Amino acid sequence: MKPFAYQAPVSIEAAVALLAEYGPRARPLAGGTDLLVQLRRGASDAALLVDVKRIPDLTRITFDPVSGLTFGAAVSCAELCEHPDVRAHYPGLVDAVRIIGGAAIQNRATVGGNLCNATPSGDSIPALIVLGAEAQLTGADSTRCVPVRDFCTAPGKTVRQPGEMLVALRVPPPAARSGAAYLRFIPRAEMDIAVAGAGAWLQLAADGTIADARIALSAVAPTPLFVAEAGAALIGQRPTEDAFAAAAAIAQEACRPITDVRGTAEQRRHLVGVLVKRALRMASERVAS
Amino acid sequence: MANNKNFSVIGTRPPRVDAAEKVTGRAKYGSDAQLPGMAYGKVLRSPHAHARIVSIDTHAAESLPGVYAVVTSADLLSAEERAARVAAEDWGFLAACDQTLAHDKVLFAGQPIAAVAARTPTLAEQALALIAVEYEVLPAVVDVLDALRDDAPLLHPGLRTRSLAAPSEQPSNVAVYAQQLKGDPAQGFAEADVIVEREFRSLMVHQGYIEPHVSTAEWNADGKLTIYADTQGLFAVRDQVVWLLRLPMSDVRVTPLEVGGAFGGKNNSYVDVVAALLARKAGRPVKVTMGRADTFLGTGPSSGTVIRLKLGATREGRIMAAQAALYYEVGAYPGSLAGSGAHVMFGPYVFPNAQVDCYDVVVNKPPTASYRAPGGTPATFAMEALVDELAEKLGLDPLDFRLLNSVRNGSEDLDGDLYHHIGGVEVLEAAKAHPHYTAPLAGPNRGRGVAHSYWGNWGARSSCTITVNPDGTVGLVTGSVDITGTRTSVAMQAAEVLGLPLERVKSSVGDTDSIGYSDVSAGSRTTLATGTAAIRAAQDVIAKMSARAATIWEVPAESVTYQNGVFAVAADAEKRFTFAELAAQLPNTGNTVIGVANVDVGEWGASFAAHIVDVEVDPETGKTTLLRYTAVQDVGKAIHPSQVEGQIQGGTVQGIGWALYEGYVYNEAGQMLNANLLDYKLPTALDLPMIDPVLVEVPFPGHPFGVRGVGESPILPPPGAIANAIARATGARMTQLPMTPAHILKQMGKI
C-alpha cells in the first residue's frame, strides 16, 4: 500500500476541515473494508485518511417512533443489526446489512461506507432506497440531505463533493401496515457479492390493497436502481402473486445488467424477476405480522 | 506383521504431534521466517499473457532509498551463458529460467519479470512500481481448442509434439499426444445396445492452500546458501536451486518450515531461486512472499479441460466400448496431465474395447502443476456423469450398474496391467449398504447422486533415522515434509514396531544436510513409503539393540527376542530388559544405537472411492444446496483413523469446490479476472453439510500394516456425484465445471 497520512479527528468540524484542506486526495475512513482493499490494489489513491470512527455523532444510533431511525455513517453493520429498535422496526434493512461480509467484516464495515463506495452491488443501498432513507452530507459551510435513491451517480461515484462528509443516514419511521424486505442472489451461502439483489417495500390500505410500494435493485445497472414504475404498478392492486409477477416484469424491463465475472446479463435479468417476486412476498408477509 | 494382529498404537486417534504448536500459534511456517537484517522481496509480474519484452529499466527502483537489490533474468543467466545453453539446445533449463524470471518473452499474465529486495514490504512495492518494462503485446491463446487451430499463434515456435507416433516436423501447441487402444472399439460399439456421448468442459482451478508461497534465503559467510522453504519437498527445492544457480549440492541447505497447505501446488519451487538471487545481491537474508493474486497468477493451477466421451453398453448393462479424447491445458510451458486423467478416468471399470486420445496443449496461462489426484478430477467427472446417464437409459440402479462393470482382482486395465488386492467392489458394496443410499429424499427439487473413482497412488523414495536416547525415548527424523499429519502417522508405525507409546517417539522433519534423500510429500505416498522407512528403521533399532543385549548377556545374538516391549532370552528368565532398561545400558556398553532405513517403494495399492450426495436445486435460481454427503473409500489400513477421515473430508470438499464454485475466469487477452478469494470461490463452512466418511479397510499387502495412500481419491467423485444428483433433481445433465447457477438455469431451459 502506498504511504498516506492518517488523522482521527473527534469532531465533525475537524474532520470536514481536513477534507476541505486535502480535497479529493483525502478519503474518509470508516470500516475500511473496501477502502483499504482499493488502496492496496492501487485502484484508489489517497494522501490522507480521515478516520471518522472517533467522532461521537458518527457512531450513534437513535430511534423514536416519530422521527424514525438515525445512525451515524461510521456505525458498523454488526452494531446496527444488534440494535433492538433496528431489529424490531426495520427488518428489511437488517436483511441487507447483515449479509455484508462475514462476522469479521460485519464488525468493521459500515452502511455509510457501503453507500459512499457506490458499487452497483452494494446490498444496503436498495434497502435504504425502498425505506425512503436520506443521507446527511456536511461540508465546511453547510449541511444537506440527499435521498439515498439519488446518492449514487455512477460506479464508485456519488453526489458527495470534495470537502463533504457523509455524517448520518435517516430512515423514516415505519409506516402503519408496511413491510420491507431485501434479498440477493450469490453463488455461495455467504461471503459473496450480489449477482443481483432486490429490495421491496409495501404499504397496505385499510381494505388490504396496496397503497404504496417501492422496489429497488442491486448489481443490475451502473448504480443501485430505484424502479419507480414497478412500485407504481402495484398501487391499488391486491398483494397477489400475479401482481408481484407483473411488478417483477417491469423491474426486469428496467434493469440494465452486464455480463461479468460474477454473472451473465441474462442470468441477472432472470434473477431480478425471481428476487423481486420473493422480496415482495416477504415484505407483504411482514405487513401481516 | 499381519493385519489382523492387535495393535497398540496403529488404529488409535492420538492428538497429532504438532497440534499443540499449531493451536497456540507458535508453529513456525515459511511465512514466519524472521532473520536478523532480513529484507523483504517482491516480484514484478507481467500484465500481458503473451508479449515480447522490449526493455526493462530498473534504474529508478535501484535508486530508491531502502532498496537493496533488483534482479532480472540477467542476474540468473549472463548473456554468454544463455548463448551457450541455446547453442546446446538446453530447452528445459532455459524454460525453467524463464519461468523464474522471464528473459525476452512472457507467455502468461503473471510471469515474473523482475524482483526487488527492500527494507520494508511497502518500499519493495514502491520499487516494483518504479520498474519500467516495455512490452510488445502479442496475440494470446486462451482456450484449449483455439490453441489447436491451424491458424493459432504458436507459443513456442520450436515446440514439436512429444509422442510415440511418427514424429512431425510441424511446430504445434500440442506438447504431448498419447493414445491407449484396447480391443476393437468399433466392434464394441457395434455390439452395444445403448450409446451415450457428450462433451465435457472444465476450467483451470487452483489448489487454494491458504498460505501463499514464500521463501527466505540467506547466504552464509562461507558462501553457502540456506533456504527456509515452504514446500512439499526439501530436496525438490534444493535440486531446483542448485540446477538453476549451478551450485554444488553441498552448498545448499534447505530447511523446511511448517507448510500452510499445498495439495500438489508446492511440489514446484516458484520463489526460492528469486530469494537466493536477491539475497546474494543484497548481501543480507531476503524473504520473498507471494500475495494472493501472485498465487493465482504465478503458481501452477490444474488444467482446464475439454473431454469428449462416448460409451456403449448392452441391454444387460455390460459396457462394451469407450472412446475418449482428452484435451488438457498445460499452461504456457510443456507439461503432461491428460494421460494421468485418462488413467484415472478408465480405472474403475472393465472396458473390453477402448480408444483414448490424450492431448496436452500449451496456452497462454500459468504452467500447470499437480493438484490432488493430478488430472483426474475433470476426467472422473466426465466418466461418472456419462456412466450415470448410461445406467439411467438402461433403467439400472446406478450402483448396480457400476458394480456390474467394476474392476476386480485380475481385471485388466487399459495398459494391460492386472489389478490386484483392490477394494473397488468392497467400496461400491459398502456404498450400496449405507443407510444414506436408501434414505427417503423428502421434498421437491431434490436428487441423489453417486459417483465412483480410482486413483493409483505412489510409493518412491523415503529416508528415516531413529536415534535411541539413554532414557528410552527415541528421536525419529524423516525427509518428508509434514502437511497433513504424517509426522504422527509415520511415528505411530515406528512406535508400533518399537513397542513404545507414541509420546516416547519424538518425530521431526530434517533438513537436506541431516537426512537422506526423500521424494516430495505428494501422491499420497508419505504414510505408505516414509512409514515403510520408519518401520525398517525401527526394525534396525531392534536388531541393533538385540545385538547389544546379546553382548551384555554374552549369548548369541539370534537367541534374543523382542516382544511386548521386552528384550529376552527364552532359555533364561533372568535375562530380561525393557526397552528403557536396555537403552540406559547403551552408553556404558558401546555406541549409540541409530536405526537407519531408506526405501524406494516400487509397489503401492490403488484406492477407490464411492460418494453419495443429496442436493436440492432451487428451480428459479439454479442454486444447488448440498443436504447430505457420504464418502466411502478403501483406505487399506487406517494408521490414524481420524486423520484418514480428515483427508477424506478435506479432499471431498475440494472436489465440491471444483464441482460448484471454483474456476479461473479469463478475458480474451488472457488476463485472469478473479485472482482473489472473493471471486475465486472456495467453499465456506456454510456451504457444506457434514461429510460422513466411511473407511473400508482392504489392506494392501505391499505394506507391513496394509497402508494405502488415502489423500487423493476423495477429490475425484464429488463433481460427478453432484452432477448426477442435479440431473435427478432437475432432469438437466450438467457437462461443465463449475456447475454454476447460471449454467444450471441454462441446462434447465430457464434462461
Add this chain to the structure above:
Amino acid sequence: MASVSIPSLMRDLTGGLARVEAPGRTVAEVVDALNVAYPGVKARLCEGVRLMAGLAVSVDGRLTRLGLQQPVGPQSEIRFLRASEGG
C-alpha cells in the same frame, strides 16, 4: 524371449502388431533387438541412453526406476507407460 506390448501409436512400425517378442537381458537390449526387427522403434522410445521424457517402463507389472537398465527375464512382459505424478 521377452514379450513387449507395442503402444498403439507405434504399431505403424510393427505392421499393426500389438505384441511382439524380442531377446535381451535388459530393457535396453530388448529395445535394440526390436529396433533391428522393426527399424525406428528405438528413436520413438529413447532419447540417447535414456527413455524418452514422460515415459516409464514396467517389467512384469512393476514400474522400474532403472528404466533401460532394468534386467529382463526370459519370460518377462514389458510395457511402456506414461510416467505419473501425484499431488
Add this chain to the structure above:
Amino acid sequence: MTKKTLVSATINGEETEFLCEPQQSLLEVLRDGLGLTGTKEGCNDGNCGACSVLLDGRLVNSCLVLAVEIEGRSVVTVEGLAEWPRLHPLQKAFAENDALQCGFCTPGMLIASKALLDRNPHPTEAEIRAWLAGNLCRCTGYDKIVRAVQAASGE
C-alpha cells in the same frame, strides 16, 4: 518516507507501544513488528479470515485494520488465548478433535470461534457454520472444526 506514529494499545493483556507507518496494517505490525506471527496472512483483503483477531472483544480481520487505528484499544491474538501452560478449551478441543491439518487457518479459526462462544456459548451447527463462513480452511472440509467448536461449547 512517511513519519512513524507512536501507538499505545493493549495486546494480549499487556500494555504495548509501537511505532508504525500509517499505511501498515495491524496484521503487518503484529507479525513483522511485534513478532506475533501466530496471526496469519492468507489473502490480505478480508476474504480468508487467517488474520482474525479480537479488537475490543470483536472479531475483525487484522489485514483490514490500520495499526494506527488501535490506539488506546485492546487486541487479542491466538498467542493470547492460552493461560500458559493451560490451553484454552477451544485449543484443547481443536487438538483432540483433529480440527486441523496444515494448521495455517487454525489461529484465525480459534479466534473466530472464541468470538462466537463469547456471545453464544451453545451455538447450533448452523450457527457455527454461519459464523465461521469468513474463515477459509482448505484442508479439513470444516467437519472436524465444527465438531471441535461443538465440543468446546459443551454440547
